[in-house]
Amino acid sequence: MMPKSIAALAMVAISGLSAAPALAQDSGFGLELNNVRDSENGCRMTYVARNATGTDLDAISFEVAVFDASDIVSRLLILEFGALTDGKTKVVQFDLADQPCEGINRLLINNVTECSATEGEAPDCMAVLNASSRTDVGFGL
Secondary structure, three states: OOOHHHHHHHHHHHHHHHHHHHHHOOOEEEEEEEEEEEOOOEEEEEEEEEEEOOOOEEEEEEEEEEEEOOOOEEEEEEEEEEEEOOOOEEEEEEEEEOOOHHHEEEEEEEEEEEEEEOOOOOOOOOOOEEEEEOOOOEEEO
């Protein structure tokens, strides 16, 4: 029979191993489509951006394709998130003028239009991008 203290240490070690993949997902550049709702101007989209690249970013922006209900590209947008220091989370809202939210099927991150570091070399922002959605609108690469 294993002493209680050794069993407790074994459980801590096992639980620490299972938490490791979750920590790995926290690295990179997280971009979440958090909310979409109709506004006076059209569809207001709320994004949560988190810089965990290990580099302070002077500017970051993405080209995004908007697909309509028939899965046809209706627009290309540039979403600018500005400067984000490493470890910083930022909430940004964009209005898609004259477009009701119900007419949007999905958003595709087509390209990185800008990714510059405050000092030194910027990461490959497309390679470190982790896109997700909390909405019914698809969002990703």
